Amino acid sequence: MRFRTGISNVALLHKITRSLAALARSCVIRLSPDQVHFIVPGNESSTGVQVWSQVKVATLFDAYKIESNANNEIWVELHLDSLLKVLRSADSSVGSITESKSTAALTESDVTLKLNKKGQQPIWAFEIRGYTAQRKPMSITHEIPVKILSPKRQAELNEPLCPQPDIHVVLPNLLELRNIVSRLSHLADDVKVSANHEGRLELTAKSSRVNLTTTWNELNVPTANSNEEEQPLPPPDHMFTVSVAIKGFLKFLTSHLVGGTAIACICEDHCLIAYVYIGELNEAGGVLTFFIPAKITDD
Amino acid sequence: MxxxxxxxxxxxxxxxxxxxxxxxxxxxxxxxxxxxxxxxxxxxxxxxxxxxxxxxxxxxxxxxxxxxxxxxxxxxxxxxxxxxxxxxxxxxxxxxxxxxxxxxxxxxxxxxxxxxxxxxxxxxxxxxxxxxxxxxxxxxxxxxxxxxxxxxxxxxxxxxxxxxxxxxRTVEPEELMNAQFDQDDMALYLIMKSEWLRDALFDLPPSCTRITLIATPPKAPIPPEQPGATFSSNGRRGHRAEVGQFKILAEGDFGITELDYPNDREVMDKFDCAEKVKFSYNSSHFALLHRALHQSVKICLQIEKSGFLCVQIMMPLNNNAGVGGHSGILEFKMHALEEDD
CATH class of the missing domain: 3.70.10.10 (Proliferating Cell Nuclear Antigen)
Structure with a gap:
């Protein structure tokens, strides 16, 4: 079992990790020769939100080498906190755009990641190399313990099965949405998310004192490309609705850090699925998929 | 109809x-x-x-x-x-x-x-x-x-x-007390900039339970000189006794904070006080004024002879207010605490 890679986009990996860390304490990373999957199973987070994402290797890594006896795949489980600490350090050393004035920034820096063993404990070793402002070579190494997942454990991790979504809708700016939803959280526990084929999206929070509905119009509704003939199209103004916990919804919205286009799918009375694309939609470097379970309400 | x-x-x-x-x-x-x-x-x-x-x-x-x-x-x-x-x-x-x-x-x-x-x-x-x-x-x-x-x-x-x-949701209102302030029974009437009071509320010790407002009319007898006080501080106290002053006193676990506002032109816009006034209020109620003072311009503080306090807080005027109009006033009314001693 060998794994060694350079991290070409530290900032993005940092952002993805931050979004996931808002959700759960640990996550599973499935490394395969051309894709990296970040997985947060449902039992990890208190709200039942799951993440099943795949990112192309080239989006994050370069000089990527992986070998194993199981289709050249390695599954590791790690604590997001420790990963976050390492990436924060790496991000400031590399001097990404957001922290360009960081004094810790090194020049000509690169970050590599290796799977090692320390005694019986498998570890991920990050090495940050570069030159200080005084042109002195510098190297920083971080090691975090990881757990290699057995094939049995791997088989237990299954992506949730969902019915064909009732509607897809491109979400408005996630940051804007996050700000609004965080204010709704002061008023109610659940939010009703509804959308129709006219591009209308509604968020409704209900409490004993106030009903509050925020509406967006003229959003893009991508048409589903499969089984269009089988089902008659619903009337365009029919609202498809799902109720979710605001807490869970907010956790997904932390992914505004990743900053891509997001599409929400409503499976009525089942779940809300949100896809957050990394990079442009058509040449997506990857997608983070959030499953937010529905709450069944009386009305 | x-x-x-x-x-x-x-x-x-x-x-x-x-x-x-x-x-x-x-x-x-x-x-x-x-x-x-x-x-x-x-x-x-x-x-x-x-x-x-x-x-x-x-x-x-x-x-x-x-x-x-x-x-x-x-x-x-x-x-x-x-x-x-x-x-x-x-x-x-x-x-x-x-x-x-x-x-x-x-x-x-x-x-x-x-x-x-x-x-x-x-x-x-x-x-x-x-x-x-x-x-x-x-x-x-x-x-x-x-x-x-x-x-x-x-x-x-x-x-x-x-x-x-x-x-x-709207519901039928509960009956309000809304005790009226009697303008004819006034013991103190002063108008000053909100900032002065806001700064004072910042300085109140967190542990204090009781706020005492004291106002002395102009031409009060000059207090005896305090031993150990500097010449200038004695001078200031003499001046304040001469022009009249308003004082906020906060008693806390760690001592007393005292804030003096002399009836000088740059401090008071108006100061009507016929005889010495001294009333205490619950500090947690008084501290509620703090949020109301935010972004306001002037306050008008009135005390009835019974100690009933009414503070009116004026917001900055906008262009549509017109002559004699206002752009919003907040009014706080509270009763004085019983004197312990």
Whole structure:
């Protein structure tokens, strides 16, 4: 079992990790020769939100080498906190755009990641190399313990099965949405998310004192490309609705850090699925998929 | 009646900040009672028998204000908390000019000089990222069809952005005490800049339980010189006794804080005091004034001979206020504590 890679986009990996860390304490990373999957199973987070994402290797890594006896795949489980600490350090050393004035920034820096063993404990070793402002070579190494997942454990991790979504809708700016939803959280526990084929999206929070509905119009509704003939199209103004916990919804919205286009799918009375694309939609470097379970309400 | 079908109230504005600011000033309880009249809104919050806060909200804060008087008085109780949350749904009605805070319900005790009223730290990051100095305003249309109907508020950020509708439950109001202040029975009447009082409230020790207001009329006998006091400090005390002064005294576990306001022209706009006045108030009630003072310009403080206190806080005038008008006044009334000694 060998794994060694350079991290070409530290900032993005940092952002993805931050979004996931808002959700759960640990996550599973499935490394395969051309894709990296970040997985947060449902039992990890208190709200039942799951993440099943795949990112192309080239989006994050370069000089990527992986070998194993199981289709050249390695599954590791790690604590997001420790990963976050390492990436924060790496991000400031590399001097990404957001922290360009960081004094810790090194020049000509690169970050590599290796799977090692320390005694019986498998570890991920990050090495940050570069030159200080005084042109002195510098190297920083971080090691975090990881757990290699057995094939049995791997088989237990299954992506949730969902019915064909009732509607897809491109979400408005996630940051804007996050700000609004965080204010709704002061008023109610659940939010009703509804959308129709006219591009209308509604968020409704209900409490004993106030009903509050925020509406967006003229959003893009991508048409589903499969089984269009089988089902008659619903009337365009029919609202498809799902109720979710605001807490869970907010956790997904932390992914505004990743900053891509997001599409929400409503499976009525089942779940809300949100896809957050990394990079442009058509040449997506990857997608983070959030499953937010529905709450069944009386009305 | 001919206008049976017309809503009792339709009020519109293109910037909710002034409206939200007034409501937040009296946001000391979840529920408030709103009374609508030709002149605007009077929103009252009452803490049983101890404290009464009223926000007088004039029509000039709205671009349009239509009131069709119903047969019964247009009064209802509603959730003030929820309305404030709604007004700030797009983050443009926060407590600071940079629109930060959302739920400033939790009042933080701070020491002087710790900077202006902050807000939810949690939200700060998002506001900074999201706004980038862009001036965005939330417009509002408020409608109330009459007794038994919800109060409907429609909010929008800009023409293309999202819109929010709020339906606030209204209930029949509980009876208000709203003790009237008797202008003829006045013992103290003073007007000064809000800043002076706001700074004083910053300085109150967190442990204090009792605030005492003392006013002495001009030409009081000069107090005996304190042993150990400097020449200039004795001089100042002499001057204050000469012109008259207002004093705030806070007693806490760690000592007494005393703030003096001499009746000088740069301090007092008006100072009417015939004889010495001394009354104490519950400091937790007095401290509630702090939030109300935010962004205000002047205060008018009046005390009845019985010790009943009335503080009126004036908001900065806008262009539509007209001669003799105002752009919102907050009024706090509270009774004095019984003297222990």
């Amino acid at each position: 001919a206008n049976q079908d017309l809503p009792v109230l339709v009020a519109e504005t293109n910037d909710v900040r002034a409206f939200a600011r007034l409501l937040r000033g009296i946001g000391l309880k979840h529920n408030a009672v709103m009374e609508i009249s030709e002149a605007g809104f009077a929103v009252t919050v009452e803490e049983v028998r101890t404290l009464c806060a009223i926000a007088w909200i004039p029509t000039n804060l709205f671009t349009s204000f239509t009131y069709n008087p119903p047969p019964t008085p247009a009064t209802f109780e509603f959730s003030l908390d929820s309305l404030l949350q709604c007004l700030n749904i797009f983050g443009n009605a926060g407590s600071t000019s940079t629109n930060v805070s959302t739920s400033s319900v939790k009042s933080k005790r701070r020491w002087a000089g710790e900077g202006e009223v902050g807000g939810d730290e949690e939200n700060e990051e998002y506001v900074v990222n999201g706004r980038k100095g862009k001036e965005r305003r939330t417009g509002m249309r408020m409608e109330w069809r009459g007794l038994g109907y919800d109060l409907n508020v429609l909010l929008s950020d800009d023409s293309r952005g999202p819109t929010t509708t709020c339906e606030l």
